[in-house]
């Protein structure tokens with residue numbers, strides 16, 4: 178099904194099942210521990226041996242020698258895989274550094290060996306006997322030092338210039354010129370990257386924890402040099418991803434190589450202390466923002482420059498992208514520069530680009546409001562735009578940022594905010610309120626599904642879509658139930674298997690809208706097949722309550738499959754509506770903080786997010802996404818930072834003891850409001866993404882609240898107490 182004209186009324190609009198705050202259908206499996214994660218697929222892959230990954234002890238250089246004999250002789254050892262004995266390996270499209278390094282080392286903790294043994298303990302003990310000597314090379318590990326040598330990266334957006342930025346900025350009566358920094362951040366998802374590999378002849382099955390089944394199936398085939406058809410990926414349950422599982426990592430490739438070497442299935446989980454340096458992370462940024470405005474607050478010039486680093490062949494952290502679209506202003510300048518660094522591979526982490534970009538831009542807007550003597554909510558409203566500022570002929574498909582801000586201000590009690598910083602006290606706490614806008618583009622991707630109608634009336638949906646803790650099972654089930662006119666308990670959803678049709682996958686907050694639209698397409702096709710089978714006019718047939726009715730006749734849906742299962746497959750394909758209309762999602766974040774007058778400790782006291790993100794397919798699941806993201810934003814504002822050892826080139830705090838994410842005790846009352854919105858340009862579902870939007874802007878709202886509480890403007894995240902006293 179091609180989606181290239183705005184959606185008209187369709188069966189989803191009935192909203193009998195879609196749009197309801199239903200519990201997750203996989204909830205009981207998760208809560209009882211019976212949903213198997215990749216490392217727990219004992220039944221699917223019995224008799225698996227254990228692989229233990231050895232990570233490089235230097236950031237850049239070469240392996241001079243590797244002593245394997247003692248490890249080979251250790252109890253239980255079945256095989257040791259290294260680059261020297263693994264044969265020629267290719268490189269996946271989505272990997273920057275090699276997943277098995279050696280003799281060249283590209284980054285710290287790059288995998289250099291896998292020791293396979295009968296038990297986990299034997300593999301780990303034997304790994305400790307491997308002796309590696311390195312020749313250390315010189316590397317670049319300091320973004321600030323590499324900044325001046327940074328370049329426009331190949332294939333990325335060129336500089337953007339609209340009007341005369343320099344002239345307009347110089348002439349503006351009110352100006353801000355400030356530089357902000359955001360640190361490297363780790364995904365820190367609950368389930369580590371983990372895989373079990375099993376070979377049958379030349380065919381590989383990989384149970385793995387992965388967001389994008391088809392990308393990763395292709396990358397496994399490219400890496401191993403085998404046909405894609407010979408690789409099957411299975412990933413039905415995933416304990417969080419955030420972008421860290423968009424691509425296959427060392428666990429997957431080494432499990433496959435280990436299983437081939439050992440002649441039996443092999444399971445590999447990346448130990449937590451290896452994850453920060455071995456896998457991908459959100460790269461640090463330096464951002465210079467200049468804003469010029471008339472004295473009434475109207476922005477006349479806006480400039481955003483961002484610097485980030487990555488390994489050779491890597492890409493930028495696109496921190497300027499929201500600045501192209503969020504506020505009006507005739508004169509604009511955008512530049513992104515990439516420095517070559519030899520730190521671990523940078524890549525996508527929840528709302529890549531917009532998250533660090535808004536951490537900077539939305540402090541800058543707060544600073545402008547202060548300079549102008551304006552309310553920060555009103556400044557944002559004044560500079561709203563309903564068209565893409567660089568392309569005024571391109572309207573937003575829906576843009577309710579102003580409504581988000583107004584609703585939030587009303588519901589949060591923004592009128593009670595004292596605009597004079599440092600003037601509200603509650604015992605030992607200085608109290609402040611902050612606001613920030615949230616913005617994330619709404620991406621869409623082709624997505625296919627297969628649906629089966631069985632003789633008992635059961636509708637089974639199969640698609641390689643993943644559920645990374647987001648509720649995919651539930652919203653896909655709701656979609657099929659709605660379109661086929663059956664109760665949710667008559668729908669079976671099967672996900673995360675490369676044997677199923679290729680979906681959009683879970684990334685870029687495109688998953689919910691795109692994958693349900695694919696299921697919609699397949700179900701609409703099934704309706705036609707059913708009507709035809711029953712001899713009813715497909716056009717006027719009504720599907721409801723397990724029956725199909727047309728022309729005065731009403732028959733059970735199941736009757737269409739009496740003589741055998743009906744199976745159809747279709748995909749949603751997106752035409753150029755994304756070009757004609759700028760499709761984005763919007764939020765307003767309001768935060769109240771307390772800052773301890775003596776210690777500088779910041780505590781978030783209240784949070785509210787108001788989101789405008791198209792039709793909300795399941796408010797309970799969407800709310801969970803947003804409060805999870807708000808929680809991540811607390812970490813981003815107050816504690817999360819991968820500390821770089823700039824001499825040796827690695828992240829020092831590479832476990833959950835040193836890398837501090839927000840925990841329950843850090844999280845206050847959180848409220849989420851979804852504005853009533855349907856976007857007929859986004860898909861037949863009229864939905865958009867919320868999973869990443871929820872994070873966009875949160876950390877800046879906290880930073881702004883801290884400023885309101887204390888009068889101290891911190892421009893370098895995280896806002897730890899040493900920066901406040």
Ligand code: MOS
Pocket residue numbers: 388418419420421423525526527528529683684685686
């Ligand atoms: Mo997302 S950072 O595309 O999982």
